[in-house]
Amino acid sequence: MQACDGCCCGTARKHPGVDHAEQRERLQAAARHGGGRYRTVGCLDVCHASNVVVVRRPDGKRVWFGRVLDAATLDALCDWIGRGAPPELPDRLTAHAFEPSAAPVQLTARP
Numbered sequence: 001m002q003a004c005d006g007c008c009c010g011t012a013r014k015h016p017g018v019d020h021a022e023q024r025e026r027l028q029a030a031a032r033h034g035g036g037r038y039r040t041v042g043c044l045d046v047c048h049a050s051n052v053v054v055v056r057r058p059d060g061k062r063v064w065f066g067r068v069l070d071a072a073t074l075d076a077l078c079d080w081i082g083r084g085a086p087p088e089l090p091d092r093l094t095a096h097a098f099e100p101s102a103a104p105v106q107l108t109a110r111p
């Protein structure tokens with residue numbers, strides 16, 4: 001799993017009120033629990049979707065998530081990752097999944 005930690009994602013400047021350190025700790029723990037690895041990366045060039053998390057599933061498919069900013073979304077994402085990132089996305093996460101090549105990305109994520 002890659003959690004963006006660039007110029008916008010993970011910053012209090014763009015997203016004040018989000019505990020970015022806790023978010024990183026929880027994502028790291030979920031990755032470990034799910035048998036995967038966690039790392040932070042620089043800007044992924046989809047800053048409009050920050051905070052961005054990219055998960056590589058066991059089948060190799062990458063799933064991009066945007067607007068990972070609230071507790072309910074983080075809970076759902078950590079739970080899904082902790083279960084090994086199965087092919088079926090929980091309802092809470094479907095609105096956050098996006099294709100980075102599609103531009104402009106219009107996320108319908110809940111606040």
Ligand code: FES
Binds near residue numbers: 004044
């Ligand atoms: S800082 Fe995360 S996509 Fe740019």
